[in-house]
Amino acid sequence: MPASSRLFALVLLCLVAAGCTREGPEARLRAAVDALGAAIEARDAGDIEDALATDFIGPDAMDREGARRLAALTFMRYRDVGVTLGPARVEMGEGHATVAFEALLTGGSGAVLPQSARAYRVKTGWTVEDGEWKVQSVDWDSAGP
Template sequence: MTNARYAPPSIPRIARRVLAAGRIGICVIALLAAVGCARTPPETALRNTIAALQQNLEARDTGAVHAVFDDDFVGPDGMDRRAARHLATALLLRHRQVGLTPGPLDVQLQGDDRARVRTTVAVTGGSGALLPERAGAYRIDSAWRRRGDDWTLLSLQWEAVGD
């Protein structure tokens, strides 16, 4: 028995549906590609790295702190990467609680892969009691290098404010 009311869709109607679905698919793929390819602007990525460094210092995460130092890092008096990592570890071991309150960041991009950042930071440290045992303010001058998608600390200078 055949159903007289049923008529298979015509080829042009099917073709229109396939083309419409194809256009929608192409738009979705293009949108996903645009979102996936979008890179964080260099200054935003650097500010995010500095914010993460602050959080890692306060959390006393030495591994994450060490990862920020560039292979070519140079600090005061010729301090190299290894010495900087040891100093950071010693400071974090010395104080059970570390607090950092940075002032505004003065970020000066030098192309897409280099930057200089200046700020003043209030630093506190202690045993975790209500009041910190040590506190000081420092002027920080740092140089950063972008390697791929990551910013690394290339150099760091600091001086106590008021000295």
């Protein structure tokens, strides 16, 4: 095999090996953030609760069950729920992370235009629990006037 062919084979092998490596922690975290957004849009309060750490704490001392109930009540009020997330700002730590972003939440009865739309600044704390990223804390405030 000529040297140029061996070099090409080596480069190809390296590219294949790099493509087969496991996702890094930040990529898995971003996928978990996306999955949580998808659970909200799918109106799945159970999947939302599953995304929360066992020691989850939200505003006003909301726990996992309180978050699930809030989601379920929102889904009963609005047939259609939309979530648009702005760019996430991620700060990684060893087994924990912070993700901050702006979110536009919409809700409606299925008409062309939503009945409700609100923008929020959201800050979430994440932890690794049983090998998966879970939301440990969340806080938000209105991003609009």
